[in-house]
Amino acid sequence: MILEVPRYDAISSGGESDAARFVAKQAREARQALCETYTFGHAYYEALKELVSIKEHCTFPGWDGYDAEPVRRKTIWSAYRFLEALPPGFPTPSVGAEPDGDITLEWYRSPRKTISVSVSPDDNLHYSALLGPNKYYGTEAFFGEVPASILELVRRVQS
């Protein structure tokens, strides 16, 4: 099956160094190989397409019909890096945006079994999860790897 792949430069930051671009390119090529299988690739490509859609629809004030802040290019880039950093074969989130301009990545089983991670332009990851009656929320810094605490919550949502 041929998947429509969003172009890398459609969501690149435009401000990264040559070294960072090289590393990102290598990582992308490795992931590309894995994604050529429909099983691993389809959901990932869907997430990238959603991210491109966010770029197209949420980069102006009031995109939500109210007073939303524009989603900044840096935030889109951070969200892209987060998706790239997910372990191969890991469940892929759906992508959204919040009125304060953060991008959200959501893993969802039901309204009370879900986790949402907000990617902010300052590379903070604000997460919240409902697991039945239990609530988990907090902030982790994003240094290029998805924090273990978030991966564990996603696994619990998916289980």
Added chain:
Amino acid sequence: MSDPATLLADEILARFVMFQHWIRADGTVRADAFVPPKDLQLSATRHISLSEFAIWKIGEIVAAARDVELLGRADIAVRSITSAGLSAQPAPIRENPNHAHVTGWPQDKPSQKILAQQLAAMAEYVSKP
């Protein structure tokens, strides 16, 4: 016409949805729709005294003002809002006398998100006819 200065517990508020990515494939609404803006006053519209047609008409006016498409609305009872520790007050404006604000949001983002998730879990999404 809405009248009371305070909202009753069994009143329903509508949060208009004008962004496709806030609606899940199963017809539920994402928490994103309830995350407050920076002023921590989340806009909603009281159903009280309004017909279905009138509620949608207000939504159309809101959407037209921003040149976006009205997709639906997330309905939630005031009781559900207060059970989450938030409050709701009338905030009438010229173009929408039934306008209300959901307030009482904490300052930190993770706390806002968990409350938004709780509201989303209690809300009912209604697609625009």
